[in-house]
Amino acid sequence: MDTPSVLNTHGLPFGIDRMAYQGHFVGMLEGVNDSLFTADHGTPVLDTHGTGIRAAQMPLSLDLVGFE
DSSP: OOSSOSSSOOOOOOOOSEEEEEEEEESOHHHHHHHHHOSSSOOOEEEOTTOEEEESOOOOTTEEEEOO
16 A cells, blocks of 8 residues: 555555465355454364465465465
Protein backbone atom coordinates (compact mmCIF):
# COMPACT_ATOMS: atom_id res chain seq x y z
CA MET A 1 0.00 0.00 0.00
CA ASP A 2 1.15 3.53 -0.55
CA THR A 3 -0.25 4.92 2.75
CA PRO A 4 -0.81 3.47 6.23
CA SER A 5 -4.59 3.96 5.89
CA VAL A 6 -6.59 0.93 4.69
CA LEU A 7 -9.43 3.19 3.54
CA ASN A 8 -7.56 5.69 1.36
CA THR A 9 -4.74 3.77 -0.30
CA HIS A 10 -3.56 2.16 -3.53
CA GLY A 11 -1.91 -1.22 -3.80
CA LEU A 12 1.67 -1.23 -5.03
CA PRO A 13 3.09 -3.83 -7.42
CA PHE A 14 5.60 -6.30 -6.11
CA GLY A 15 7.51 -9.29 -7.42
CA ILE A 16 8.59 -12.53 -5.79
CA ASP A 17 11.72 -14.18 -7.23
CA ARG A 18 11.56 -17.26 -5.00
CA MET A 19 9.69 -18.46 -1.97
CA ALA A 20 9.74 -21.51 0.26
CA TYR A 21 6.26 -23.05 0.00
CA GLN A 22 5.54 -24.65 3.39
CA GLY A 23 1.94 -25.74 2.90
CA HIS A 24 -1.68 -24.70 2.57
CA PHE A 25 -4.21 -24.28 5.37
CA VAL A 26 -7.19 -26.56 4.63
CA GLY A 27 -10.78 -25.41 5.09
CA MET A 28 -12.87 -22.35 4.45
CA LEU A 29 -11.19 -19.00 4.99
CA GLU A 30 -13.50 -17.98 7.85
CA GLY A 31 -12.87 -21.23 9.76
CA VAL A 32 -9.12 -20.98 9.41
CA ASN A 33 -9.12 -17.32 10.51
CA ASP A 34 -11.27 -18.18 13.54
CA SER A 35 -8.95 -20.98 14.59
CA LEU A 36 -5.81 -18.86 14.12
CA PHE A 37 -7.01 -15.87 16.14
CA THR A 38 -9.10 -17.39 18.93
CA ALA A 39 -8.49 -20.13 21.45
CA ASP A 40 -12.05 -21.45 21.21
CA HIS A 41 -11.58 -23.33 17.93
CA GLY A 42 -9.39 -26.27 16.94
CA THR A 43 -5.96 -26.08 15.43
CA PRO A 44 -5.96 -25.33 11.69
CA VAL A 45 -4.89 -28.19 9.41
CA LEU A 46 -1.82 -27.53 7.27
CA ASP A 47 -1.47 -29.65 4.12
CA THR A 48 2.29 -29.90 3.47
CA HIS A 49 2.03 -31.76 0.15
CA GLY A 50 4.34 -30.22 -2.46
CA THR A 51 6.55 -28.20 -0.10
CA GLY A 52 9.78 -26.74 -1.40
CA ILE A 53 11.29 -23.78 -3.19
CA ARG A 54 9.08 -22.17 -5.84
CA ALA A 55 10.13 -19.58 -8.41
CA ALA A 56 8.07 -17.09 -10.43
CA GLN A 57 4.83 -17.90 -8.60
CA MET A 58 2.47 -15.96 -6.35
CA PRO A 59 1.25 -17.47 -3.07
CA LEU A 60 -2.49 -18.13 -2.88
CA SER A 61 -4.83 -17.31 0.00
CA LEU A 62 -4.12 -19.57 2.98
CA ASP A 63 -0.68 -20.61 1.65
CA LEU A 64 2.13 -20.62 4.20
CA VAL A 65 5.38 -19.38 2.63
CA GLY A 66 8.76 -18.15 3.76
CA PHE A 67 11.28 -15.84 2.10
CA GLU A 68 15.07 -15.88 2.17
